[in-house]
Amino acid sequence: MSVYEAELVVPRREFVADGVVALTLRHPLGEPLPAWEPGAHIDVVLGPGLERQYSLCGDPADRSAWRIAVLREPDGRGGSAHVHEQVGQGDKVRVRGPRNNFGLEPAPRYRFVAGGIGITPILPMLAAAEAAGAEWTLLYGGRTRRSMAFGEELARRYGDRVTIAPEDETGLLDLPAVLDDVPEGTLVYCCGPGPLLDAVEERCPSGVLRVERFRPKEQETGGDTEFEVRLARSGRTLTVAPDVSVLDAVRAAGVEVLYSCTEGTCGTCETDVLEGEPDHRDSVLTDDERAAGETMLICVSRCRGGRLVLDL
Template identity: 85%
Template sequence: MTVYEAELVVDRKEFAADGVLALTLRHPLGEELPAWEPGAHIDVVLGPELERQYSLCGDPADRDAWRIAVLREPDGRGGSAHVHEQLGQGDKVRVRGPRNHFALRPAPRYRFIAGGIGITPVLPMLAAAEAAGAEWTLLYGGRTRRSMAFTEELSRYGGDRITVAPQDETGLLDLTSVLDDVPEGTLVYCCGPGPLLDAVEARCPAGLLHVERFAPKEQEGGENTEFEVELAQSGKTLTVSPDVSVLDAVRAAGVEVLFSCTEGTCGTCETDVLDGTPEHRDSVLTQEEQESGETMMICVSRCRGKRLVLDL
């Protein structure tokens, strides 16, 4: 599958909240950008070995521009610092995508929960739910009101469907009010820090819940063992030792494959499994998708047996 990749121009750069920069990206020649749907993200290549994923939080109908928002993380790995300190208006940046592992499924009712920068993929979901005539509510939390992005943009919806709950004013989010007595046919979408997602997962039936993680979920994978991987397209058979990932083994064999986070959170390296049973260690696929065994994230996942056949 061909993935869109291009250098885009930072057309606009502005603060959406304390510590949150919103960037509007356009093609330097004015070309249309690929279509996307709520929940999609793009890969942003900030430099050698510095690539990050950011949710698209603008209007999917606007094919002339993409909007992302970046939280400054003082203890991060350098991506947010690069965006905040070095990437300026008029600069070019290479992007790939969009990809979507957090797609909004049709439903008559939604309950959205966002924590901090997790509001970014939820913003276009609200607009889509509104346009579809669905019932919806949003519970939005953050450290302080000033740190919560796009609150002014949310105010256009009016009514009491949106609850903005800064922690310094209201304490931890009242998940009980949102997740108890969920009506039949309701889907729950949640994005934010790991502790929030863990709390929501503990309260919400898996079939109703859709989450997106910005950091890898703690895994309970077993001991790494050696196994073989057959690459169906390339005609190669590789041995993956316990201290090597499938991704690293494939690259060492000279086979080109797209990858980014190497943590199992972005979905870039998702690969079709033709035979064998993966041991999933990613934070992207739903439980149902993992149980189907049709694809795997080769940066972190391994094999439950002795052999896998991949469509590479």
């Protein structure tokens, strides 16, 4: 499957909160960009070995431009610092995508919970829910009001359906008020820091929660063993050592495969499983998708048993 990849220009760069810069991206020749739906993200290739995923937070109906917002993380791995320091108005950046592991499913009611920069994929979801006539509320938390991107805009546009809750004013988010009485037919969408997602997962009824993680969920691992991977399309059988990922083994064998984050958060390397039982260690697939075992993220997941057959 071909994936859109292009060098886009940055016609607009603006700070939308303390430490958060928003970039508008357009094709240099004015060509329309691929369509996308709320929850989608793109890969931004910032340099050799420096590739990051950012949620699209603009208007899906506007094919002339994409918009992303990037939080500068002082303790990050260099991607956000590069965007803040090196990407200016008029510069070009290489992008791939869009991809969507966090799509907005149809429902009569939604409860949205966002923490910090986790508001970015939620923004177009609110507009889509509104357009569909669904009932919805948003609980949006952050360190301070000044650090919360798009907060004032959301309050103006949607009124009391949006609760802005800066931690220095209101303390931790009041999750019980939002999640302890979820009516039937309601879906809960949450994006933000890991501790927030963990807390929401603990409170949500089974089957109603959809989350997107910017960082991998902690996994209990250990005692990994060697296993065999059969590549159905290329007709090769590989041995995956205990300290080697399936992705690395496949690439070492000279088989081309798309990948990006190598942490199990972006979904780029999701691969169909034809035989065998995956040991899922990603932060993307739902519980139902894991139970089905039809796909796996080969950058982090392994094998329960001695053999997998993959559609590669």
